Amino acid sequence: MHRGIFLDRDGVINEVLSDRVKFVNKPSDFYLLDGVAEAISIFNDIGYHVFVVTNQGGIGLGYMKEEALEAIHKQMKEDITAFGARIDDIAYCPHKPHAGCACRKPRPKMILDLAEKHDITLNESFMAGDREPDIVAGEQAGTTTVLIGHREREQQKAGADMDFPNLLAFARWLHKQ
Template identity: 80%
Template structure:
């Protein structure tokens, strides 16, 4: 079995709710956060499979189409590739918030499906997110949970196993283990 690192996208990999961008609905809205390229490359070099697991309710709400999401993910992969980094796979939930689907975080289905597809040992893997639904999904899947970022109001309910200011700080910590 392999080890994996599951990453929420918005707020962990790229900017969201910032001065430059509120939501990422097209490739020009995508801004890789500082240190993310280096962090993902470090995860790759340590032998982890790296996945993005992201709620994309904007599709269900009609703010974007799936082809636009594909273009955003192509942009994300290209920006990471400039650092020699790669995401092994991406899972997303296109449903509206509160749709009651099995795939939307805090439900763990996206993580569980990727773990099965790639033979991932969840108890030896990590889920990194910036909000409580990410942490809940990671716990429900059986991963070690990592809270990333500074969005304090939304993070207060998140009971993660560990907390880091950004993804690069987590990667550096993991490299030393």
């Protein structure tokens, strides 16, 4: 069995709702947040498998096609690999918000499916996200939950087990454990 770090994408790995980009609908909209590649490298070095679990309702709403999402994820992996870091796998929900599907966070299906596929021990793993649906999905999957960033800080940490200002701060903390 292995340990995993499950990461939300938008707002944890890359910019979203910023001055530079509102939504990521094509590779040119993708900008890694500072310290993310270093954080993922730390996770890799201390023996965690790293996964991305992301709701991508823009596909269901018609704002982008799955081919564009694949190109975005290819760009993300290339940007992270350039720093010597590795993402082991990516799961995404392409359905519209409120579609009632089993895979959209806050439901835990993406996490559970990746855990089964990669033999991950969930109670020794973490789900890191910047919004309440990420935290709820992690709780339901049985991971320790980590709130990243400031988007929902006012909402009592969204019920997360712990919180950090960014992914690198979390990685550095985990490295010391």
